[in-house]
Amino acid sequence: MPPSKTPPESAALTVYGADWCSMTQQVLEQLDSLKVTYKYIDIDHDKDAAHWVSQQNNGKEKKPTLHVDGNVIVEPDLEELEDYLRRTGLLKA
Numbered sequence: 055m056p057p058s059k060t061p062p063e064s065a066a067l068t069v070y071g072a073d074w075c076s077m078t079q080q081v082l083e084q085l086d087s088l089k090v091t092y093k094y095i096d097i098d099h100d101k102d103a104a105h106w107v108s109q110q111n112n113g114k115e116k117k118p119t120l121h122v123d124g125n126v127i128v129e130p131d132l133e134e135l136e137d138y139l140r141r142t143g144l145l146k147a
Contacts, residue, residue, distance in 0.1 A: 066144060067093070071094070075117045075118065077118055081132070082094060
C-alpha cells in the first residue's frame, strides 16, 4: 500500500523499527551485509515517525516498516526484502 503521506524524513530506503526488536535487527544486519545504504529511525525515540508507521499499518506500530522509493513494506522476511531490493535497483544483481 502506498504511504498516505510523505514520511517524516525521506530517503531511498528508510527502516522504521526499534532497537529491541529482533526483526528490525535482522533487517538491518541483512542490509549491512548486502551493503545497501539506508536510514534507520528508532520509532521509540521519534513520535512523528511512530505516528507515520501507525498510519501505514491501520493504527498498529508494526516493526520493521520500510519506506522504499515511495512504497511501504511491512515486516518483510529476508528473502522478500532482498528480492524487492533487486527489483527496485537498490541492490545490484
